[in-house]
Amino acid sequence: MQKSYLDPTMQQIVARVEQCLDIASAYFKQAFEMPQVKFNQRGKIAGSARLQLNELRFNQVLMRDNLDTFLSDVVPHELCHLLAFRLFGRVRPHGKEWQTLMREVFHLKPATYHLMDVTKVSGRKFTYMCKCGPIQLSIRRHNKVVRKVQKYRCLKCGTQLVAA
Ligand SMILES: [Zn+2]
Numbered sequence: 001m002q003k004s005y006l007d008p009t010m011q012q013i014v015a016r017v018e019q020c021l022d023i024a025s026a027y028f029k030q031a032f033e034m035p036q037v038k039f040n041q042r043g044k045i046a047g048s049a050r051l052q053l054n055e056l057r058f059n060q061v062l063m064r065d066n067l068d069t070f071l072s073d074v075v076p077h078e079l080c081h082l083l084a085f086r087l088f089g090r091v092r093p094h095g096k097e098w099q100t101l102m103r104e105v106f107h108l109k110p111a112t113y114h115l116m117d118v119t120k121v122s123g124r125k126f127t128y129m130c131k132c133g134p135i136q137l138s139i140r141r142h143n144k145v146v147r148k149v150q151k152y153r154c155l156k157c158g159t160q161l162v163a164a
Pocket residue numbers: 077078081093094112
């Protein structure tokens with residue numbers, strides 16, 4: 001892949017992959033081959049790792065909206081999938097090997113960020129009212145109210161929330 005085809009945001013991502021790879025190489029005192037970095041990940045997924053191809057794919061749309069998260073979390077997250085495969089072979093995607101890499105090598109909480117994507121795409125909020133004013137409920141809570149499974153009260157005034 002030619003660097004000249006990359007815009008500045010993509011270059012930042014590639015540079016971060018290189019940096020993370022350096023960190024891992026230093027940690028394990030072993031050289032890891034630089035993965036192919038592509039920006040063709042589609043859908044709600046932030047990124048993915050092709051283990052056999054030694055390839056990382058990032059979602060351009062999400063990347064531009066969440067560049068900080070990509071640099072801090074998504075790049076090391078995906079790279080750890082490749083590293084886990086190189087070091088341990090076929091292991092569970094977010095299993096203990098991957099978690100250890102995240103924690104020990106990159107000092108990151110081994111969380112899956114797939115929640116971020118879902119929240120972003122389906123993070124619809126529903127407006128409810130109490131005496132203090134409007135309050136936003138998540139779709140999950142809203143559905144519970146609709147199904148009469150749960151009632152919610154305002155934490156400040158204590159009145160029961162009703163759909164606006
Ligand atoms: Zn993952």
